[in-house]
Amino acid sequence: EAGVAQSPRYKIIEKRQSVAFWCNPISGHATLYWYQQILGQGPKLLIQFQNNGVVDDSQLPKDRFSAERLKGVDSTLKIQPAKLEDSAVYLCASSLARGREKLFFGSGTQLSVL
């Protein structure tokens, strides 16, 4: 079974630039999450989708972050403009149903903002 796919694996940008991350969840998984993991900390939920609708985006900095999940499958997370404090690993995760199955994480995109 293919896992959660994310790209790119690494990204280095300068502050005030824009960046986008892509996620392809496990086939059939209705629920998709984006988490931000700053070095030395646990992941922090940014946004949760159920199919192509947003369930929770209360911790998403909406002045600079945006996310979409078209057709209820792939998702993109965008940062515009990036700040130094956005340097982190951005993890995408998916689950078959809400809380009834394991949550599967992708390998993440490591973002460095210089």
Place this chain on the structure above:
Amino acid sequence: ELKVEQNPLFLSMQEGKNYTIYCNYSTTSDRLYWYRQDPGKSLESLFVLLSNGAVKQEGRLMASLDTKARLSTLHITAAVHDLSATYFCAVDPSGAGSYQLTFGKGTKLSVIP
């Protein structure tokens, strides 16, 4: 605001020894999760604990949940080097299985031969 505290944050132990990692959380929840993360890798689900008194074991790891004390433990028995990793506990405050998880800071475990 939900707080999830793990201790210790760093643990160095010899092979063959036993130890326990503690996870305390500040709000009512009957759903607690344990994950493992190897350096540069993503998170792997270890245990899902869904009720008070739940106990789950796999190999040398055993996790338990006491919802009244708001405490979960991850017990390591006869540690081996392959267990070296960072272990996170996470709580679902909604209680509805939404996976809107709040994670602890993680416990970095190093098992020394």
